[in-house]
Amino acid sequence: MSDALPLATLFASSFLSATLLPGNSEVTLVAMLLSGVSQPWLLIVIATMGNSLGGLTNVILGRFFPRREMTSRGQEKAARWLRRYGAAALLLSWMPVIGDLLCLLAGWMRLSWGPVVAFLCLGKALRYVILALATLQGMTWWH
Template sequence: MTPEALAQITLFVSSVSSATVLPGSSEAVFAVLLIKGHPWLSCLIVASIGNWIGGMTSYGIGRLGRWSWIEKLGVKEAQVRALHQRLERWGSLAGLLAWLPVIGDGIMIALGFFRVRLVPVALFTFFGRLIRYGAVAYLTLLVNG
């Protein structure tokens, strides 16, 4: 396996796990790879897709609608219900903000639990994560150019 392939796999795994309740900092892995000269576009695509898959996993757990599973992930029922009012106003657009620390998992679980349409959620979630990693890439390359 080439060093580039290993780096991309590491970034992908980090990005997936960082988008779940598992600990991780995919931004750090992403930035280090950019600083070390790995192609920014392939890193951007891999990180965005990996993080999107992790987020959509949370959506899927919510869609199954079992409180016992949701609570095992550390998300409280009250947190999900509180999001319901906001989701009625924002709908699938909330996926744009699902990358945010602390509340992102709750947003994705709530989107799934309350059956917000899958395709728009998936698209907005992907674009939100793409914008996030794009901003990290821009700032990393600007500072370390």
């Protein structure tokens, strides 16, 4: 059986997980790691690519929002993080809810593309690497 369909499913799940739409990229990745559907490194790369592109979609969308006062405490808190740490705050772009907001605000604040892409992708990749290592280590421990 070809790896194309499972990999496309992982990519789609990872992309959607990085947007405001529902997705279960962690569950999908773990299930695929446990089933041995493909090489772990390939699954990590595909999940990272999908999730990073989803996060960058949020950055792009953020650039379309008009520049005006923030209306919620959450927005203001995320904006303070971005002002304080710059694009490095996007290492946390993998976090539920706050990560989406950080990506949107990075676009809204017009942060430089190079650092945004670098930190966002690094944060997403580290999350999947840690998840994969924990899953594979757990498989070894149980056997």
